[in-house]
Amino acid sequence: MVAYYDEMKDRAGIKPAYADVAEWAKATTAEDLRLRQNEAEGLFRRNGITFAVYGEGGDPERLIPFDLMPRVFSSSEWDVIERGSIQRARALNAFLTDVYGKREFIKAGKIPARLVEGNPAYEPIMQGIQPVGDIFSHIIGVDLVRTGPDEFNVLEDNCRTPSGISYVLQNREVMQRIMPSMFRSGQVRPVDHYGDMLAAAMQSVAPDDCDGRPTLAILTPGHYNSAYFEHSFLADIMGIELVEGQDLFVENDMLFMRTIRGPERIHVLYRRIDDAFLDPEAFNPDSMLGVPGLMRAYAAGGVTIVNAPGAGVADDKATYVYVPEMIRFFLGEEPILPNVETWQCADESECKYVLDNLSELVVKEVHGSGGYGMLIGPKSTKAEIEKFEGLIKANPGNYIAQPTLALSTVPSLSEEGLAPRHVDLRPFVISGKGKTELIPGGLTRVALREGSLVVNSSQGGGVKDTWVLRGDRL
Amino acid sequence: MLSRTAQGLYWMSRYVERAENNARLLDAGRRIEGLPGAEAAGNTEWPSIIIAAGCRETFGEGLEEADREKATYHLAFDQENSSSILSCFHAARENARAMRGAITSEVWTAINSTWAEFRTKTMADVDERRYVDFIETVLASSFTFRGAINSTLLRDERQWFIELGKHIERADATARLLDVKYHVLLPKADEVGAGLDLLQWQQILRAANALRAFRHVYREQISAPRVVDLLVVNSQSPRSLRYSYEAICDNLDNIGVHTKAQRVVADIARENRDKLRTADAHSIIDYGLHEWLTDMIVATNELANTLGESYGFFSQVDRDATEEDAADASNIEVCAP
Numbered sequence: 001m002v003a004y005y006d007e008m009k010d011r012a013g014i015k016p017a018y019a020d021v022a023e024w025a026k027a028t029t030a031e032d033l034r035l036r037q038n039e040a041e042g043l044f045r046r047n048g049i050t051f052a053v054y055g056e057g058g059d060p061e062r063l064i065p066f067d068l069m070p071r072v073f074s075s076s077e078w079d080v081i082e083r084g085s086i087q088r089a090r091a092l093n094a095f096l097t098d099v100y101g102k103r104e105f106i107k108a109g110k111i112p113a114r115l116v117e118g119n120p121a122y123e124p125i126m127q128g129i130q131p132v133g134d135i136f137s138h139i140i141g142v143d144l145v146r147t148g149p150d151e152f153n154v155l156e157d158n159c160r161t162p163s164g165i166s167y168v169l170q171n172r173e174v175m176q177r178i179m180p181s182m183f184r185s186g187q188v189r190p191v192d193h194y195g196d197m198l199a200a201a202m203q204s205v206a207p208d209d210c211d212g213r214p215t216l217a218i219l220t221p222g223h224y225n226s227a228y229f230e231h232s233f234l235a236d237i238m239g240i241e242l243v244e245g246q247d248l249f250v251e252n253d254m255l256f257m258r259t260i261r262g263p264e265r266i267h268v269l270y271r272r273i274d275d276a277f278l279d280p281e282a283f284n285p286d287s288m289l290g291v292p293g294l295m296r297a298y299a300a301g302g303v304t305i306v307n308a309p310g311a312g313v314a315d316d317k318a319t320y321v322y323v324p325e326m327i328r329f330f331l332g333e334e335p336i337l338p339n340v341e342t343w344q345c346a347d348e349s350e351c352k353y354v355l356d357n358l359s360e361l362v363v364k365e366v367h368g369s370g371g372y373g374m375l376i377g378p379k380s381t382k383a384e385i386e387k388f389e390g391l392i393k394a395n396p397g398n399y400i401a402q403p404t405l406a407l408s409t410v411p412s413l414s415e416e417g418l419a420p421r422h423v424d425l426r427p428f429v430i431s432g433k434g435k436t437e438l439i440p441g442g443l444t445r446v447a448l449r450e451g452s453l454v455v456n457s458s459q460g461g462g463v464k465d466t467w468v469l470r471g472d473r474l
Numbered sequence: 475m476l477s478r479t480a481q482g483l484y485w486m487s488r489y490v491e492r493a494e495n496n497a498r499l500l501d502a503g504r505r506i507e508g509l510p511g512a513e514a515a516g517n518t519e520w521p522s523i524i525i526a527a528g529c530r531e532t533f534g535e536g537l538e539e540a541d542r543e544k545a546t547y548h549l550a551f552d553q554e555n556s557s558s559i560l561s562c563f564h565a566a567r568e569n570a571r572a573m574r575g576a577i578t579s580e581v582w583t584a585i586n587s588t589w590a591e592f593r594t595k596t597m598a599d600v601d602e603r604r605y606v607d608f609i610e611t612v613l614a615s616s617f618t619f620r621g622a623i624n625s626t627l628l629r630d631e632r633q634w635f636i637e638l639g640k641h642i643e644r645a646d647a648t649a650r651l652l653d654v655k656y657h658v659l660l661p662k663a664d665e666v667g668a669g670l671d672l673l674q675w676q677q678i679l680r681a682a683n684a685l686r687a688f689r690h691v692y693r694e695q696i697s698a699p700r701v702v703d704l705l706v707v708n709s710q711s712p713r714s715l716r717y718s719y720e721a722i723c724d725n726l727d728n729i730g731v732h733t734k735a736q737r738v739v740a741d742i743a744r745e746n747r748d749k750l751r752t753a754d755a756h757s758i759i760d761y762g763l764h765e766w767l768t769d770m771i772v773a774t775n776e777l778a779n780t781l782g783e784s785y786g787f788f789s790q791v792d793r794d795a796t797e798e799d800a801a802d803a804s805n806i807e808v809c810a811p
Binding site: 045218223242260 | 583631
């Protein structure tokens with residue numbers, strides 16, 4: 001039996017950061033906890049914070065389960081996460097600038113060229129394009145796991161269109177309603193300036209020919225998209241338009257939206273649709289979601305796209321292993337947050353190790369996401385392991401493997417009252433011209449099924465409010 | 475503001491107003507049904523209620539035999555009828571969801587909760603005992619929605635298009651209500667002030683939420699010209715045609731004219747408003763109440779169509795504001811006593 005790190009208490013007892021929460025939980029009856037939990041879910045439902053799981057049928061507007069026990073970080077714990085995430089985001093943007101520019105990282109032999117050019121997320125059309133401020137990925141979600149008091153590891157980077165920030169802000173909103181006494185001391189650092197921070201970053205990367213206040217907009221695939229709530233939420237908190245492809249057109253290498261007053265120019269477009277659908281002229285010709293000519297306007301500097309097309313080349317699981325080296329190469333620093341040890345099946349000797357130790361490892365598809373297409377060795381049957389053995393042998397380049405991590409736990413409300421459940425964390429790093437920052441908080445995902453290590457919402461995961469304290473206790 | 479947003483807000487608002495109007499009509503039907511003598515008069519109220527709701531076509535065959543149950547089903551629950559209360563709340567909510575970024579969370583919460591509450595309702599929720607509860611819940615939902623708009627939305631284009639939708643829908647509904655019941659209002663020398671007419675006028679006023687207003691304004695007995703005055707030319711009654719058109723013109727002025735086509739819209743609205751400013755109840759009745767109202771229904775319909783075109787709305791089917799339907803109202807004789 002592996003010993004999991006309990007974030008609320010260690011050998012010395014309840015940690016100071018959790019003292020008040022633990023006391024509160026103790027003084028609150030199971031019945032009352034459940035009532036508050038129901039109240040929280042009612043609030044989410046009323047606000048329409050739902051998500052869809054594709055291809056599973058059922059209610060198209062499902063609630064993501066919310067757990068009312070917060071996850072708490074002391075300021076010193078947060079300091080590491082903050083500095084480490086910012087460092088990572090700076091390195092990833094430097095890498096992208098280099099990939100689509102001088103290619104020094106490849107030339108120095110730090111990463112094989114084939115891993116870059118052969119990557120499906122690599123966009124040749126971006127070659128030679130220099131985004132304003134050298135920022136490709138303005139919003140990066142850094143997925144972190146914790147295995148001990150000081151052991152934080154980066155599990156994955158999300159450089160395309162990471163989602164989940166709306167839950168961060170709404171979770172806090174709900175917590176302040178159902179647990180107001182915990183906030184009275186003013187020790188929990190607020191997170192609701194996210195919209196201002198993002199808007200400022202977007203304004204800072206407006207095209208050079210923009211004089212005056214840049215017009216910002218969010219491009220959504222529409223209200224049937226599973227993340228539509230988040231798109232509209234972001235538009236709302238930034239006070240900018242939420243546009244669809246049908247609202248937009250390109251003229252003279254500039255992007256315009258159709259308004260009741262006629263065409264209005266958009267300077268910075270935060271797109272929440274995939275690269276392939278952005279512009280039927282440049283990518284998927286069948287796309288109805290994008291804007292014909294958008295890439296032309298982008299290349300001509302008439303509009304800034306947030307995040308830039310082709311940014312996915314930096315967050316791929318095959319690229320992931322090179323991030324620590326990017327940090328050393330571009331920033332001349334040592335990584336603050338280490339990677340998780342990773343074996344690449346593309347490498348023959350590493351592949352052999354993986355095949356010999358399948359029952360101990362987690363195997364993932366290089367381009368997969370959402371917790372699908374993965375094997376968790378210790379939790380799998382013999383048949384499942386054999387199936388993966390076949391898959392890996394057939395296409396080794398498509399797989400990586402990592403040790404099964406002893407993810408930390410935070411007490412969560414279960415059928416039997418409070419019980420430890422595994423968690424991860426996704427802080428959102430925002431990069432503008434000359435400034436990289438993040439709000440004190442992030443998305444804590446929790447595997448609500450007992451013993452489960454998979455936190456994805458599509459696999460029974462839920463969310464928690466994440467508290468960053470001003471000091472070491474509430 | 476995006477044209478698509480303007481369109482979504484406008485329709486969201488129209489649909490809520492339509493649900494409210496349907497609820498009022500059902501309430502009027504229920505009241506008239508219970509009037510002494512109603513049965514002897516052939517119980518023609520439910521067919522006329524359906525026509526007043528602009529749902530003659532969607533109701534289909536057997537309009538003459540429509541009773542409370544059939545009318546209630548069609549106007550409240552029938553999902554095949556895009557103007558039923560359920561369909562309206564659903565459409566309003568879908569528009570709101572698509573425009574989530576353009577409305578406040580309070581407005582969204584109001585319409586989203588309404589849909590959550592109504593989506594599961596069936597005929598079982600409108601049995602004898604709970605009929606009025608149902609009506610009141612519809613009205614209360616509409617009020618909550620309007621209240622949220624009023625207290626939380628910026629006074630900008632979004633609010634103006636919402637107001638436009640409400641008043642265009644309301645002008646249409648009030649004109650239809652009067653037109654369907656115009657035969658009751660027509661002076662009949664031998665029957666003036668007779669029991670049933672008086673009671674029916676009262677119900678019309680109730681359906682327009684104007685019975686109390688009537689007493690405040692006129693402090694006299696209900697009469698046809700006074701009913702017409704209150705629901706057509708009175709500038710203070712919130713459901714009169716005049717009031718709706720004043721609001722339509724104010725909101726169009728706020729939105730502003732940016733193109734030639736938009737100028738045409740403003741002109742149509744002003745023309746109708748000016749007609750209402752100068753009209754009086756007696757001259758309307760002399761001209762022919764039905765003809766006058768038909769003109770107004772057609773003009774309102776034209777306004778709605780040109781509005782959509784000139785502000786760049788995508789086409790959206792509005793089943794009940796057609797000229798054909800206005801002609802329907804003129805066939806009222808088939809179901810009049």
